[in-house]
Amino acid sequence: MTLTTTSTAPIGVFDSGIGGLTVVAALRRALPGERILYVGDTARVPYGGKSAETVTRYAHEISDLLLGDGASMIVVACNTASALAVPELAQSCPVPMIGVLEPGAAAAVKATRSGRIGVIGTRATIGSDAYGKAIRRLAPDLQVIAESCPLLVPLIEEGLLEDPVTDAVLHRYLDPMLREGVDTLVLGCTHYPLLKPAIQRICGEGVTLVDSAENCALTVAAMRHGTESAVPSAGPDIMLTDPSEGFLREAARQLGIPIGSVTLRRIGS
Amino acid sequence: MTLTTTSTAPIGVFDSGIGGLTVVAALRRALPGERILYVGDTARVPYGGKSAETVTRYAHEISDLLLGDGASMIVVACNTASALAVPELAQSCPVPMIGVLEPGAAAAVKATRSGRIGVIGTRATIGSDAYGKAIRRLAPDLQVIAESCPLLVPLIEEGLLEDPVTDAVLHRYLDPMLREGVDTLVLGCTHYPLLKPAIQRICGEGVTLVDSAENCALTVAAMRHGTESAVPSAGPDIMLTDPSEGFLREAARQLGIPIGSVTLRRIGS
Numbered sequence: 001m002t003l004t005t006t007s008t009a010p011i012g013v014f015d016s017g018i019g020g021l022t023v024v025a026a027l028r029r030a031l032p033g034e035r036i037l038y039v040g041d042t043a044r045v046p047y048g049g050k051s052a053e054t055v056t057r058y059a060h061e062i063s064d065l066l067l068g069d070g071a072s073m074i075v076v077a078c079n080t081a082s083a084l085a086v087p088e089l090a091q092s093c094p095v096p097m098i099g100v101l102e103p104g105a106a107a108a109v110k111a112t113r114s115g116r117i118g119v120i121g122t123r124a125t126i127g128s129d130a131y132g133k134a135i136r137r138l139a140p141d142l143q144v145i146a147e148s149c150p151l152l153v154p155l156i157e158e159g160l161l162e163d164p165v166t167d168a169v170l171h172r173y174l175d176p177m178l179r180e181g182v183d184t185l186v187l188g189c190t191h192y193p194l195l196k197p198a199i200q201r202i203c204g205e206g207v208t209l210v211d212s213a214e215n216c217a218l219t220v221a222a223m224r225h226g227t228e229s230a231v232p233s234a235g236p237d238i239m240l241t242d243p244s245e246g247f248l249r250e251a252a253r254q255l256g257i258p259i260g261s262v263t264l265r266r267i268g269s
Numbered sequence: 270m271t272l273t274t275t276s277t278a279p280i281g282v283f284d285s286g287i288g289g290l291t292v293v294a295a296l297r298r299a300l301p302g303e304r305i306l307y308v309g310d311t312a313r314v315p316y317g318g319k320s321a322e323t324v325t326r327y328a329h330e331i332s333d334l335l336l337g338d339g340a341s342m343i344v345v346a347c348n349t350a351s352a353l354a355v356p357e358l359a360q361s362c363p364v365p366m367i368g369v370l371e372p373g374a375a376a377a378v379k380a381t382r383s384g385r386i387g388v389i390g391t392r393a394t395i396g397s398d399a400y401g402k403a404i405r406r407l408a409p410d411l412q413v414i415a416e417s418c419p420l421l422v423p424l425i426e427e428g429l430l431e432d433p434v435t436d437a438v439l440h441r442y443l444d445p446m447l448r449e450g451v452d453t454l455v456l457g458c459t460h461y462p463l464l465k466p467a468i469q470r471i472c473g474e475g476v477t478l479v480d481s482a483e484n485c486a487l488t489v490a491a492m493r494h495g496t497e498s499a500v501p502s503a504g505p506d507i508m509l510t511d512p513s514e515g516f517l518r519e520a521a522r523q524l525g526i527p528i529g530s531v532t533l534r535r536i537g538s
Contacts, residue, residue, distance in 0.1 A: 044313050049426075054511045067311045154423040157318075165437050172434075205440045258502045268537040 007096040010035040011220070012071030013236070014062045018247045019153070019191035020077030023091030023100065024236050025255040026217030027075070029091060032226055036236035037069055040248070041267065043241035046153060048122025048189070049143040052084040055124065059085035061267050065239070071095065079188045079212060080122050083130035094222065102188050103219040112142065115246060117260040118207075119265035120173060121188030122153070129189055145177045149189075154192045158248055162198060170195075170202050178203060184233035186210045194254065235260040241267050277306040280489070281340030283331045287516045288422070288460035289346030292369065293505050294524040295486030296344070300493055305505035306338055309517070310536065312510035315422060322352040324393065328354035330536050334422060334508070340364065344489060346476070348457045348481060349391050351366050352399035365492065372488040373455050373481030374403035378411065378419070380477045382451040387476075388415040389442060390457030391422070397458035400457055414446045418458075424517055425460045431467060439464075441473050447472060456478045463523065504529040514519025 012030075013024055017040050024036055041047075047055050050057030059081045066070050074097045076082045090097040094235055108117045108131075119131040126148035135144050152170050160166045177185075185207055187193055193211050200209055235258035238248065242266050252259050274301045282293055286309050293305055295529035297459055308331050310316075316324050329459045332343055343366045345351045351368030372494075377386045377400075388400040394532040395417035404413050420438050446454075454476055462480050469478055505515065512533050521528050 043319060050312060050511050117373075132439075151420075151423055154420055158419060165434060165441075168434050168437070243321050247418060 005210075009070050009072035010037045011073050011075060011224070012037050012039070012066030012069070013075045013077050014039040014041070014059075014081075014191055015078040015112065016041050016047040016058075016080065018042070018251045019156075019189065021248075021251050021255055021257060022190050022193045022211075022213040023075060023077035023216055025257050026211075026214045027220060028233075028257065030217045030221035032232045035233050036223065037066060037071060037239070038212055038236045038243075039065060039239045039242050040266070043267070046122070047078060047080040047126050048150065048153065050080075050123075050124060052128070052178060053133075055081055055163070056085040056088060059089055063089060063097070065265065065267060067095065071226070073220070076100065077190050077213070079190060080124045081123045081126040081223075089139075098216065098220055098223075100190065100212040100216040102134055103215035104188065104210055105131055106138060107215040108184050108186045108210045109135055109138045109142065109209060112184040114181055114211070115141065115156065116143045116145065116180060116182045116184075118174075118177040118182035118185040119144060120149045120185065120192065123268050124148050125188055131186055138251065144156040145180050145182055147177060148172050149173045152195065153189065155190050155213070156194050161194060162200065165200070166198060170198060176203055178207070182207065183211060184208045186212065196250070234258065238262045239259070239265040240267060271398075275300045277303075278339050278341035279306045279501060280342050280493070281306050281308070281332075281335030281338070281345050281516050282287065282333065282341075282344045283308040283310070283350075284347040284459055285310050285316040285327075285349065287292065287311070287427075288458065290520050290524055291459050291462045291480075291482040292346035292485055292527060294526050295480075295482045296489060297465050297502075297526065299486045299490035301501045302494065305503045306335060306340060308334060308534070309452060309507065309509050310473045312536070315421065315488070316347060316349040316424065317393070317497065318392050319349075319393060320421065321393075321397070323352040324350055325468045328358055332358060332538060334534065336364065340490070342367070342493070344485065345347070345369065346482070346485070347458060352390075352394045367485065367487040367489055367492075369459065370399055370457075371403055371459065373412040373479055374400055375404035376484040377450065377455045377479045378404055378407045380479060382452040383450055384410065385412045385449060385451045385453075387443075387446040387451035387454040388413060388457050389418045389421075389461065390415070392417040392419050394457055400455060414451055415434050416446060416447050422458065422460050425455045426496050427523060429533060431464060434503065435464070436465060439467060443471055447476070451476065451526045453477045453479060455481065456504040457481060462521070503527065507531045508534040533534060
């Protein structure tokens with residue numbers, strides 16, 4: 001007997017750049033049969049220092065592109081866009097739209113024992129206080145200590161994952177919140193899971209790291225359960241807005257993701 | 270007797286972001302009477318890791334905007350755009366278009382005694398070898414040692430101008446070329462003059478720093494001589510593509526530039 005399956009419509013995933021592949025890797029572990037379309041907005045990366053207005057416009061354009069390509073769900077694999085754009089965009093999106101923020105906030109609330117949660121992210125994510133608001137909606141008494149870490153994305157994109165310079169920068173960002181007794185740290189940027197070993201080493205084993213990519217994938221899996229193909233899917237099809245593939249190949253290798261097609265798609269002008 | 274003057278059409282200046290204000294500061298010293306229109310493409314900053322195709326498209330859009338606002342000359346105050354886009358754009362531009370690259374290369378050729386010139390810049394600028402080509406066109410026997418320094422712009426934008434982390438990163442980039450005997454170093458990114466004291470300290474007084482912003486301004490001054498108003502101009506009028514003014518105010522303060530109007534201009538989509 002041959003097992004025949006009908007492939008369902010793909011899950012659309014997007015990020016400002018390549019960092020969202022950490023979400024793709026988690027989705028592939030949770031839902032190995034799903035087909036994934038990924039957009040990395042490499043022509044306009046990064047989003048982390050830009051305004052809500054601009055980030056919302058970019059997220060809107062990319063969602064339209066993914067819907068045009070048949071996406072049956074949109075996963076916003078970018079904390080900045082999740083914080084600034086998802087609340088507005090999800091209301092008008094004709095398919096379910098999931099950001100990385102709410103699942104990460106829920107996991108942090110579940111993990112903390114001291115009641116003190118640290119959050120690190122881009123300047124835009126931290127400035128929006130979106131994690132703080134999401135955590136306090138679930139548990140108003142918890143204390144959230146947030147710190148924007150604008151140097152981490154450039155260090156990660158340079159591949160300095162185990163490096164004295166990165167350690168010095170991490171100490172500067174993390175030591176104050178460790179002194180305040182956080183026992184849970186939300187990695188509020190999809191690049192950061194690539195730094196997990198260094199962050200865990202600096203925080204010590206007593207601090208639980210909450211990987212927003214991982215928790216987002218589990219939420220998506222709960223929503224999609226039973227709809228995916230029984231056949232493991234090929235690698236994600238990747239669309240970039242600028243043909244800069246260097247970090248793509250390196251990140252995919254580190255995350256163990258096979259790459260399907262890679263195409264250039266112009267968005268905006 | 271009253272001195273009456275007619276204000277000439279403004280000089281248009283643009284950069285991917287705010288770094289090009291170093292060129293504006295130099296232009297104001299060289300040509301105090303000129304009116305300056307500045308565009309910072311903060312919605313798409315940085316350009317330094319992006320492709321020639323994308324950077325050329327962005328430069329084209331911004332040039333059109335400046336021409337529409339009456340610019341009588343366009344100064345590309347961005348090394349990446351100067352390296353990747355100016356050779357093509359200058360051919361079709363109806364007014365003179367000057368990049369920062371050729372003036373910097375000429376100054377370096379003039380400064381070196383050892384015949385070994387170091388060049389630092391973004392990944393895109395260094396990858397294009399535009400400085401190497403410009404220097405060898407002037408003096409084929411000179412040796413050019415180039416190094417891309419992608420972490421410097423983020424460090425500068427964080428304000429870490431005198432900081433042990435920045436020093437560690439600078440040593441990593443500069444020590445190999447210092448060991449090769451460079452006696453002249455081209456600061457091939459308009460952000461870098463803000464790091465001049467730290468770079469000079471690490472290189473030692475024996476190395477001449479070539480500030481491409483300064484040399485570009487002198488070239489423009491030679492072309493504009495006699496056309497400017499006798500009345501010192503007000504601060505530049507600034508257009509940003511994303512309303513993120515934090516680094517703008519800080520950079521303007523450090524450079525001693527008064528700011529005229531600041532407006533948001535959407536480009537592209």
